[in-house]
Amino acid sequence: xxxxxxxxxxxxxxxxxxxxxxxxxxxxxxxxxxxxxxxxxxxxxxxxxxxxxxxxxxxxxxxxxxxxxxxxxxxxxxxxxxxxxxxxxxxxxxxxxxxxxxxxxxxxxxxxxxxxxxxxxxx
Numbered sequence: 001x002x003x004x005x006x007x008x009x010x011x012x013x014x015x016x017x018x019x020x021x022x023x024x025x026x027x028x029x030x031x032x033x034x035x036x037x038x039x040x041x042x043x044x045x046x047x048x049x050x051x052x053x054x055x056x057x058x059x060x061x062x063x064x065x066x067x068x069x070x071x072x073x074x075x076x077x078x079x080x081x082x083x084x085x086x087x088x089x090x091x092x093x094x095x096x097x098x099x100x101x102x103x104x105x106x107x108x109x110x111x112x113x114x115x116x117x118x119x120x121x122x123x
Contacts, residue, residue: 003028003032003035004036005039005071006034006050006054006055007041007050007051007067008035008038008067008068009025009068010032010073010074012068012071012072012122013034013035013072013075013076013079014026014070014079015072016032016072016075016076016099017076019066020079020091021076021079021080021083021085022079022083022085022086022110022117024083024089025079025080025082026079031075031079033096034075034079035071035075038071038075039071039092040111041108042067042070042071045069045107046110048110050063050067050110052068059106062109065106066106067106068109069103070102070103070110073100073103074103076099077100078098080092080095081096
């Protein structure tokens with residue numbers, strides 16, 4: 001099955017969710033559903049259509065990494081919450097904190113108005 005995401009790939013989600021993530025929750029059929037919603041939410045939250053920018057222009061590697069990290073970490077949070085049975089309470093909490101930290105760091109880069117202005121000028 002192919003990835004539905006534009007900048008978030010299933011392999012990245014599964015890697016961030018970890019080996020303890022539930023098999024059904026991290027299956028491609030499940031993550032493909034999460035990906036489109038998460039990518040849309042990132043675009044809306046940053047007021048920029050990163051999906052179009054990803055395919056229409058050559059984004060700097062920093063932005064590509066930030067987009068992949070934001071999308072994959074947010075999707076991995078959904079995976080962990082969808083089936084937390086493979087984690088102890090402490091593991092789940094630590095995993096979610098780590099994923100949230102990755103997401104917040106990536107979103108900080110993507111929300112930077114100077115960076116977005118530079119990309120808009122290049123497109």
